[in-house]
Amino acid sequence: MKSMGASQRRPIYMDHHATTPLDQRVFEAMVPYFLDEFGNAASVDHVYGATASAAVDRAREQIASLINARPDEIIFTSGATESDNLAIVGVAEHQASKGKHIISAATEHKAVLDTCAYLERRGWRVTYLPVDHQGLIDPDDVRAAITPETVLITVMTANNEVGSIAPVAEIGRIAKEHAVAFHTDAAQAAAYVDLDVERDNVSLMSLSAHKMYGPKGVGALYVRNRNPRIRLEPMIHGGGHERGFRSGTLNVPGIVGMGAASWLCRDASIEATSIAHLRDRLWSAVSQSVPGVVVNGSPERRLANNLSITIRGVENRSLLIALREDVAMSTGSACTTMKIEPSHVLRAMGRSDTEAHETVRLSLGRFTSCDDADLVAERLCAVIPSLRRLSRIA
Numbered sequence: 001m002k003s004m005g006a007s008q009r010r011p012i013y014m015d016h017h018a019t020t021p022l023d024q025r026v027f028e029a030m031v032p033y034f035l036d037e038f039g040n041a042a043s044v045d046h047v048y049g050a051t052a053s054a055a056v057d058r059a060r061e062q063i064a065s066l067i068n069a070r071p072d073e074i075i076f077t078s079g080a081t082e083s084d085n086l087a088i089v090g091v092a093e094h095q096a097s098k099g100k101h102i103i104s105a106a107t108e109h110k111a112v113l114d115t116c117a118y119l120e121r122r123g124w125r126v127t128y129l130p131v132d133h134q135g136l137i138d139p140d141d142v143r144a145a146i147t148p149e150t151v152l153i154t155v156m157t158a159n160n161e162v163g164s165i166a167p168v169a170e171i172g173r174i175a176k177e178h179a180v181a182f183h184t185d186a187a188q189a190a191a192y193v194d195l196d197v198e199r200d201n202v203s204l205m206s207l208s209a210h211k212m213y214g215p216k217g218v219g220a221l222y223v224r225n226r227n228p229r230i231r232l233e234p235m236i237h238g239g240g241h242e243r244g245f246r247s248g249t250l251n252v253p254g255i256v257g258m259g260a261a262s263w264l265c266r267d268a269s270i271e272a273t274s275i276a277h278l279r280d281r282l283w284s285a286v287s288q289s290v291p292g293v294v295v296n297g298s299p300e301r302r303l304a305n306n307l308s309i310t311i312r313g314v315e316n317r318s319l320l321i322a323l324r325e326d327v328a329m330s331t332g333s334a335c336t337t338m339k340i341e342p343s344h345v346l347r348a349m350g351r352s353d354t355e356a357h358e359t360v361r362l363s364l365g366r367f368t369s370c371d372d373a374d375l376v377a378e379r380l381c382a383v384i385p386s387l388r389r390l391s392r393i394a
Contacts, residue, residue, distance in 0.1 A: 011328040012372045016305055016365035017160050017188060018330060022257075023213040023366070029260040030215065033253040041250045042241065052252045059259025066262040067186075067205060068196040069222050075242045076255055079219035080187035081111040083206035084154075086221055086246065087183045088115045090232030091152045091204070092124055095181075099149030100124040105137050105156070105166075106348040109185055112154055113344075125149070134298040135164035135349050143174050150180050157186040157205075158193060161332045161345040161361060162297030163306025165193065172201030181230055187211045187219075191265050191366075192272040192304045197222055203230050209254065213366060214261030218254030221245075272304035275364050278373045279307050282362070285377035290384050296346065296359065307362040310351070313388040316360045322387060326379045329362045 013021070033055060039048030041056045060071035077083045092102065104116055106128045116126045127145045129137045142153060153175050158165045168184055175182035183204040186195055191212035197205055205222040209215050223245065224230045232245055239247040265271075287293055292312035311319065316331045323329070332343045342356030351359075362376065 011324065011326055012376055013368075014327055014329040014362040014364065014372075014376060016368075017211075017361060017363040019210045019216065020191070020213045020365055021367060022215060023261065023264060025264060026214050026257045026260045030253045030257040033256050037252075039252075041252055042239070052250075055252060055256050056250055059255045059262075062259035062263045063207065063220055064222075066190065066195065066266060067207075067222060068198050069205075070225065072243070073222055073225045075221045075223055075245050076250060076258075077219045077221055077246055078217055078251075080109075080185060080206045080208035080211070081219075082246075083208075083219050083221035084109070084111040084183075084185055085115050086232060086235055087204040087206060087223075088112065088152065088154055089119065089235060090245070091181050091183070091230070092119050093233040094231050095151035099147075099151050101147055101149040101151065102126045103129065103142060103145045103150060103153045103155075105129045105131060107131050107135055107159055107161075107345045108154070108156055109160055109187075112156065112185060116154075129155075131164075131348050133350050134301075135159055135162045135296070135345065136298055136301065137166065137171075139167050139170040139174060142171050143178075146174070146178050146180060150178070152181045152183060154183040154185075157184045157189040157195070158303050159297070159345060160188050161343060162308045162349070163188075163303035163363075164298045165189070165301040165303065167301075168202070169200045175203070176201040179228075188303060190262070190268070192268050192275070194269055197224070207258075209258035209261055212261045212265050215254050215257040218251050218258050220258065271366060275366070275368065276304035278368055278370065279305060279364050281370070282364075282373040282377050283307055283309075285374065286380050289377075289381040293384075296349070296351070305364045307364070308359060309362070310355050310359045311384055312358060313391050314384055315357055315387075315391065317357075318387055318391075319360060319383065322383050323379055327362075327376050329360055331359065332361055 037051050039052035041052040043049030044053050060074045063074050064071045120126050129141045131137050155166050157168055172182050181203040185206040187208040190207055203224045208219040234245050236247050241247045294310050296308040342353045346356040
């Protein structure tokens with residue numbers, strides 16, 4: 001696939017945390033299931049349904065292989081938001097007789113925070129752990145927060161704004177020691193991080209196809225089926241599909257696409273190395289030419305494609321407007337960009353409201369080229385000084 005660079009007269013795409021372009025190979029895998037192989041995967045009494053069912057089974061295997069799970073532990077959903085809701089509400093309601101306490105983090109995605117807030121309105125208690133200046137929680141804080149009433153710990157694998165990668169293995173070990181279910185939203189991590197639900201003692205994991213070069217509108221929830229088996233109360237009823245956890249006719253083309261995308265991400269660490277090189281090339285060019293620019297997040301435990309930077313003296317929306325013909329980037333989470341309040345992630349990391357409004361997120365991807373990175377750096381270095389001058393005049 002060609003890079004989305006200036007040669008196509010479109011802005012260079014630097015917003016892969018919001019969504020990724022569909023990989024051509026994924027598209028080609030999906031096409032037959034829109035046209036000739038259009039069967040319902042639940043109608044296995046004839047060849048159309050049986051073919052669709054076999055394709056779904058193959059996708060389960062591909063996704064399970066990516067995270068070292070079993071195929072029967074993969075539940076298909078409409079995306080990571082639904083997966084988060086099903087995991088959190090499903091465990092909470094099934095375990096309500098044991099306790100009504102959940103542990104999360106202040107920097108979680110809104111799909112987790114809003115779901116926890118929903119449960120709080122219904123009588124559950126939620127502990128939101130703080131993070132340090134790099135956006136990381138302390139596993140000892142997790143251990144200290146556990147009570148006899150705790151039924152779930154939910155901490156994302158990698159933050160969608162600053163890219164910091166959580167100490168998932170340590171949290172999983174603590175959760176196992178206390179016999180508490182551990183859920184992690186790994187939507188941002190799947191394409192760039194080695195995921196292993198067995199190694200890390202993960203009970204539930206949310207995934208999204210469109211964050212790993214697959215189609216929008218399809219996701220998955222890993223639900224551990226042994227040692228120990230996790231039980232959920234379903235949120236969508238009718239038909240008993242997906243082990244009874246999520247009823248509804250399966251999106252076969254989307255599921256096939258997610259399977260293909262997962263298979264292409266099986267060498268995530270190799271691809272991450274090349275993407276990190278481009279990210280560092282971009283950062284080096286900007287930091288050497290423009291003073292007063294700092295990186296947010298952990299310098300070591302950060303997604304390979306993430307570059308969240310605070311540019312002193314430049315309002316982020318002014319920068320986005322100035323570069324809208326050249327670079328497609330964002331101020332933060334795609335789920336909250338319609339709101340103008342400062343990022344809850346940056347505030348939790350100790351940043352001021354002013355610093356939050358001076359922060360932009362650039363996220364690279366599989367098809368980002370060296371030319372793309374260089375052109376983005378060039379445009380940033382050209383525009384920032386002029387925006388600073390205008391800010392001082394105003």
